[in-house]
Amino acid sequence: MSEISSVLKESRLFKPSTDFAKRAHFHNPSAYKKLRAQAEKRPDKFWADQAKHLYWQKPFKKALEWKFPFAKWFIGGKINAAENCLDVHLGSERQNKAAIIWEGEPGDARTLTYLQLSLEVNKLANGLKSLGVKKGDVVGVYMGMIPEAVISMLACARIGATHNVVFGGFSGEALRDRLNNSKAKVLLTQDGAFRRGSASALKGNVHSILDQIPTLEKAVVLKRTNQDTPMKDGRDIWWSDLVGKQSDSCKAEALDSEHPLFILYTSGSTGKPKGILHTTGGYLTQVKYTTHYTFDLRDEDIYFCTADIGWVTGHSYVTYGPLMNGATVFMYEGAPNYPGPDRFWSLIAKHKISIFYTAPTAIRAFMRSGDDLPRKHDLTSLRLLGSVGEPINPEAWMWYHDVIGGKHCPIVDTWWQTETGAIMVTPMPGVVPTKPGTATLPIPGILADVVDRNGKSCKANEGGLLVVKHPWPAMLRTVFGDKERYTKTYWADFKKNKFYFSGDGARKDKDGYIWIMGRVDDVVNVSGHRLGTAEVESAIVSNHKVAEAAVVARPDELKGSALVAFVTLKAGAKAGNPDLDALKTELKNWVAKEIGPIAKPDDIRFADALPKTRSGKIMRRLLREMVTTGKTSGDTSTLEDFSVLEKLRQDEE
Numbered sequence: 001m002s003e004i005s006s007v008l009k010e011s012r013l014f015k016p017s018t019d020f021a022k023r024a025h026f027h028n029p030s031a032y033k034k035l036r037a038q039a040e041k042r043p044d045k046f047w048a049d050q051a052k053h054l055y056w057q058k059p060f061k062k063a064l065e066w067k068f069p070f071a072k073w074f075i076g077g078k079i080n081a082a083e084n085c086l087d088v089h090l091g092s093e094r095q096n097k098a099a100i101i102w103e104g105e106p107g108d109a110r111t112l113t114y115l116q117l118s119l120e121v122n123k124l125a126n127g128l129k130s131l132g133v134k135k136g137d138v139v140g141v142y143m144g145m146i147p148e149a150v151i152s153m154l155a156c157a158r159i160g161a162t163h164n165v166v167f168g169g170f171s172g173e174a175l176r177d178r179l180n181n182s183k184a185k186v187l188l189t190q191d192g193a194f195r196r197g198s199a200s201a202l203k204g205n206v207h208s209i210l211d212q213i214p215t216l217e218k219a220v221v222l223k224r225t226n227q228d229t230p231m232k233d234g235r236d237i238w239w240s241d242l243v244g245k246q247s248d249s250c251k252a253e254a255l256d257s258e259h260p261l262f263i264l265y266t267s268g269s270t271g272k273p274k275g276i277l278h279t280t281g282g283y284l285t286q287v288k289y290t291t292h293y294t295f296d297l298r299d300e301d302i303y304f305c306t307a308d309i310g311w312v313t314g315h316s317y318v319t320y321g322p323l324m325n326g327a328t329v330f331m332y333e334g335a336p337n338y339p340g341p342d343r344f345w346s347l348i349a350k351h352k353i354s355i356f357y358t359a360p361t362a363i364r365a366f367m368r369s370g371d372d373l374p375r376k377h378d379l380t381s382l383r384l385l386g387s388v389g390e391p392i393n394p395e396a397w398m399w400y401h402d403v404i405g406g407k408h409c410p411i412v413d414t415w416w417q418t419e420t421g422a423i424m425v426t427p428m429p430g431v432v433p434t435k436p437g438t439a440t441l442p443i444p445g446i447l448a449d450v451v452d453r454n455g456k457s458c459k460a461n462e463g464g465l466l467v468v469k470h471p472w473p474a475m476l477r478t479v480f481g482d483k484e485r486y487t488k489t490y491w492a493d494f495k496k497n498k499f500y501f502s503g504d505g506a507r508k509d510k511d512g513y514i515w516i517m518g519r520v521d522d523v524v525n526v527s528g529h530r531l532g533t534a535e536v537e538s539a540i541v542s543n544h545k546v547a548e549a550a551v552v553a554r555p556d557e558l559k560g561s562a563l564v565a566f567v568t569l570k571a572g573a574k575a576g577n578p579d580l581d582a583l584k585t586e587l588k589n590w591v592a593k594e595i596g597p598i599a600k601p602d603d604i605r606f607a608d609a610l611p612k613t614r615s616g617k618i619m620r621r622l623l624r625e626m627v628t629t630g631k632t633s634g635d636t637s638t639l640e641d642f643s644v645l646e647k648l649r650q651d652e653e
């Protein structure tokens with residue numbers, strides 16, 4: 001039985017250029033194949049070998065202990081994350097290398113070498129200790145993209161405190177719930193951050209609600225914007241007052257490999273956010289490995305991952321991965337469209353960025369504003385591009401490849417999740433040919449597969465469910481404080497096989513490449529065919545007038561469900577097409593032609609914007625509710641812009 005019908009057809013293939021492949025960490029395709037095969041047979045041995053690239057205060061005795069569904073990695077080992085990011089580079093040629101090159105939104109800039117970063121981390125670590133923070137305590141971080149955000153994470157890691165970073169754009173209520181759920185003792189925050197040309201308050205916004213967090217003893221406030229900021233006597237303290245008097249040396253705690261490194265909240269499609277718990281040794285091992293090989297990282301690179309530290313991508317691929325590898329990380333404070341929609345391109349040109357890692361939602365937004373903007377800037381320093389967060393539709397992939405990558409940069413489409421902790425499926429850029437729209441192959445040591453409901457591998461091109469068949473080092477260990485939810489959400493669907501279920505629908509093509517078809521919750525059933533919404537959306541977006549599309553289903557007496565497509569048009573397309581009804585018909589026929597009449601939307605609605613989470617994911621659940629019940633309920637705390645929903649609702653009436 002085919003679980004999901006796959007309708008997307010894409011056959012373009014891009015081989016790694018010989019120039020790129022020659023110098024790549026992985027450059028021999030047959031050696032790579034062999035390594036994958038070996039790692040598949042003995043994944044624990046493979047990961048134990050990778051773990052040896054870390055600095056262990058005490059070596060581990062055994063790679064994996066697996067008591068379904070709870071895994072422990074690198075048993076008996078003692079390790080410290082901050083030490084692996086900083087101290088390992090001191091006393092070497094990297095000591096005075098730039099660890100972070102940072103640019104603020106107004107254009108101010110700072111560079112921190114590995115030595116400077118390490119001294120700052122030590123001072124804050126001592127400061128936290130002086131506030132009574134001990135190994136095992138939880139520290140909240142509510143900051144923007146400034147070096148101190150990274151310093152905060154590493155300072156916690158150094159003393160064995162568990163960090164809980166809450167995205168700086170979240171509301172006070174969202175912060176309160178997350179800090180309460182994790183029982184945070186101290187909060188690290190800042191007065192405000194520069195965003196879209198003005199100073200927006202962080203501390204001031206959440207000041208009064210901090211009283212509703214009974215476990216919170218202290219809030220440490222960094223001055224970034226110097227705006228007026230309320231402070232509560234006895235609880236709130238300025239960063240400079242705390243850190244100024246601290247010693248710049250601080251011992252890195254010897255922590256058990258399974259010591260909790262961080263909790264990060266992720267919203268489920270329904271219900272309250274889950275605190276995803278990650279531990280130390282296994283997480284660091286897979287993050288270090290994937291950063292080195294996926295981005296083919298070298299000492300001379302300037303690496304720019306645009307994710308905010310409030311997301312897992314900011315944890316793994318802004319902070320821990322690049323720093324463990326001794327890379328130079330470029331960090332930018334502000335909005336991508338300030339002062340104009342070409343800020344990223346001007347940053348790339350100015351700082352000679354060589355590796356650029358961003359999300360499809362951003363790429364589609366850039367496409368929407370046209371090719372002229374990137375073409376105005378010299379992007380020739382780029383040598384590799386990455387994508388994460390959603391399926392990248394082939395149209396966006398091609399644009400990224402041609403206009404940003406100048407047709408010569410490999411694109412690594414990386415599939416992973418907050419829960420997986422690190423990259424799982426991606427083309428190793430020197431050896432795996434890419435196809436627009438697929439994250440390609442599981443990396444060595446990751447046993448990912450597409451299976452039917454009984455856990456049986458699907459045939460080529462048969463749609464099914466994406467699972468992981470063997471524990472992996474960076475996997476989540478539990479949902480903080482809720483083992484039952486952990487077991488039920490991730491391990492109940494394939495209990496018999498002991499597989500992890502990702503929640504994603506996918507298919508594997510004849511080359512074994514994995515094509516993500518979207519979240520299974522988003523699968524729609526039309527006349528008995530289960531279609532992945534991502535594929536229908538991809539077909540709509542391949543029309544040159546369309547910028548973005550979200551497809552959901554509403555119940556239909558005849559077909560079971562009918563497809564409703566919410567579409568935003570490219571700049572100019574609306575003005576050029578005054579007859580929107582004609583355009584609707586054109587798009588419906590377009591889909592019928594691209595993938596077949598079965599996927600033809602019954603209804604098309606034009607919108608100025610789609611409801612998205614703060615990390616850029618379209619909230620299809622809200623659209624689905626809107627087209628079925630006319631209302632929206634459930635958790636909307638992660639919605640970026642409420643007015644978008646309001647606007648859609650009005651259009652509805």
Ligand code: WT7
Nearest residue numbers: 313388389390391413414415416417418439516
């Ligand atoms: C979900 C995880 C991993 C960091 C950012 C998102 C989707 C992620 C891809 C990709 C297709 C992707 C999946 C996944 N997703 N990367 N390269 N191709 N889909 O983390 O918020 O935990 O979301 O994002 O649906 O399950 P997250």
